Every structure is written in structure tokens, then in C-alpha cells.
Amino acid sequence: MNSKRVARAQGLWPRASCNLLFAIVLTAGCTEALESQRAIARRGAASTSARSERGPQIIRLERGSSSAVERPQLLARLPWGSGRSSLGRRLEASQPGPMSLAATSTGELLVLDQVNRRVVRLDHEGRWLGSIAITSEASEDLVAVGAALFVLVYERLPSPGYRLERYRLPLGSQRSSSSAAEARPTMSLGLSRRIQLATGLFASGRTATPEIWVESRHERCVRVVREGKPAKRLQQRLGRPPRVGSTVTEHLAAVRLGAAEVRVLTVGRDARSRLRVRSARPLHSLNALQRDSDGRLYLGLTLAGDELREVLVVVDAAAPKPRWLALPSRRTDAFRPLTVAANGAVYALGSDDRGVTLWRWSALAATGGAR
Structure with missing residues (x-):
């Protein structure tokens, strides 16, 4: 994979210089994207002013608040390699390793082991269940919907773009393939070349007939699968869609305001401010934005400093x-x-010279305490 393209689309978002959803890197489309995000912010501010009875929730991250930061539980340590219970990496300029992490509806964890052309299956405690062979080392993201696994693949020259592949997801401890020669996607869909610099793969709708979206440039999501079938017409929406099975219809977006503030908005017919986070330390970048089935918001921040x-x-x-x-x-x-x-x-992946670590933070109970 082209290391410069990897650096732009993957973990080097902190080097971006535009205040966009997840700190978009400078590209030919950066000006248009910036104007779109500014429009979202203006619409959100206007909507909030109109709803004078209640504004967005405001959270402040103060210096010296590290005592309130929760540390996770270490579930597994997987050494570098290509065999069972290991994950691959390449020692080159961009140093690619495991690309993405996803959770299934049954509690399994899926790790996109790009270098070894496979998706590794772990149980909710980090124990090895097997792997699913995939076709390409250029796979970037994945999402699981019921018994279906969707993988986003980057396609190189002469016509660079993306392909969406679907695989059957084994149930429980059912054996899964481990050889690249066994890779058998049940669908391989070439996507419009208008979709460039993909920054995420998302699913919404119903489990049996999902909607699959590709996020472009950390800004707009393009629907490429509608009701379980390839979309005949590409629909674009600002922000990220709600998760599968959710009754929520609005998408979720985040906009940086200055050096130390982030606004999270829901985007439907209009944009409404849900949350403002103000940090005593400058923000280097945004790196995560998700919701769970109970509507809790998850916002990832990289704080600048030494x-x-x-x-x-x-x-x-x-x-x-x-x-x-x-x-x-x-x-x-x-x-x-x-x-x-x-x-x-x-769940989150870490890595060091010895291998990959898998970490977990417990969910919250309905009363607000950890389960």
C-alpha cells in the first residue's frame, strides 16, 4: 500500500491543519469540506439559539484531572507474526499493523490483520477463535452486521478507488478459514471513483437488510448498500449514521472550534448542538466519534503537550x-x-515492539456505574 496515502487516511490525522470532522488532512477538496463544516456549525448554532429552553451540554477538561481518568483491563497480548494468536506488521515508512477493530452483535471482536490478509476473531475476553481469509493487503476498515462481514478495500492504479467485499461471518466457535487462498467473498462491489480518501466504514438500518456507508474525507458518508443490496443511486449525508437497530435517524458530526473546543452535533433536517467539550490544554486532533445503543456519546481527543x-x-x-x-x-x-x-x-488496540495489546473498559449500567 502507498505509505503516503496510508499516512493521510489512517493514524496521522493529528498532523492535519483544517478544523474539520476528525481534523481532515489538507487535500484538493479541503476548502469545500471546510465550508461544509462551517455551515454545519452555523446551522447548529442557529438551531441552538432557536431552542432557548435548553442549550448543548458543556463539559470542561481541566488540567490536573488525570486522577479521574479510567484505566482499562488488559485482555490479550498478541505477538507479531503470521501464525495462530499473532498479528502482522510491516517495517516501512508508515509501519502498518492491525488496521481496524470491530465488535459483533454476539460479543465477538474482529481485528483487521491487513498484513496477513485476514480478519482475526477473538471472543469478548480476547481469546483466539480463528480467522477469516480476505483477498487483499490493502483492506482498511470493517464492520459486522449479523452474519455478514463487510470489508473496505483500497484499489491501486491505474484507477485508484475502493471496493466493498462481503464475507460470511462464522457463528460461535465454528471453524473459519485461515489461508489467503481460501478467501471467498460473497459480494465484491466496485465503488464509484468519486469516493476518495475513505476514512471509515459504517452500518445502519436493520440487521437483515443493512445500509452500508463509506465516509469520505472525515466529512460526508456515502451510502453504497441500501437494504442489503448495492445502492443504485449514491446518497450523501453529513456526519456518521446511527448504528444498526437504532431508532435514531440523525447522523452525528463533530466540529472543532478554535484550539481547545469541540462541538458535537446531530445532523438531520437541521443541525443541533448536543455537546461542547472545552479543554484547558490545546487539542491536537479528534480521533473517535461513536454512539452505543443507549445513546451515549463517545468522543476521542488527542491532547497536545510535551x-x-x-x-x-x-x-x-x-x-x-x-x-x-x-x-x-x-x-x-x-x-x-x-x-x-x-x-x-x-475496546482498543495498542502496540509496541513486542506485539499488539487488546484493552477493555466495562460498560455502564443503567444507574451510571460500571457493570
């Missing part, structure tokens, strides 16, 4: 205070190394 520090802010409308989760460091590039399960459990 050392960059990644935290995840978990906001529950029923809880008096947000949770602050300290994310693990990584020595390899990753596309989406964090996922939130439907019940609110948070």
Missing part, C-alpha cells in the same frame, strides 16, 4: 459526570483502533 495523550470522553445524559478513558499508545499505524460495543463496552 507528550501527546489520547482520551475518550463518554457522555451519558443520565450520569452526573462524563467518563474519561485513557487510550493505549501505538507504535504502528492504524485506521480505526477503537470500537464501542452495542452495550457500551469499549
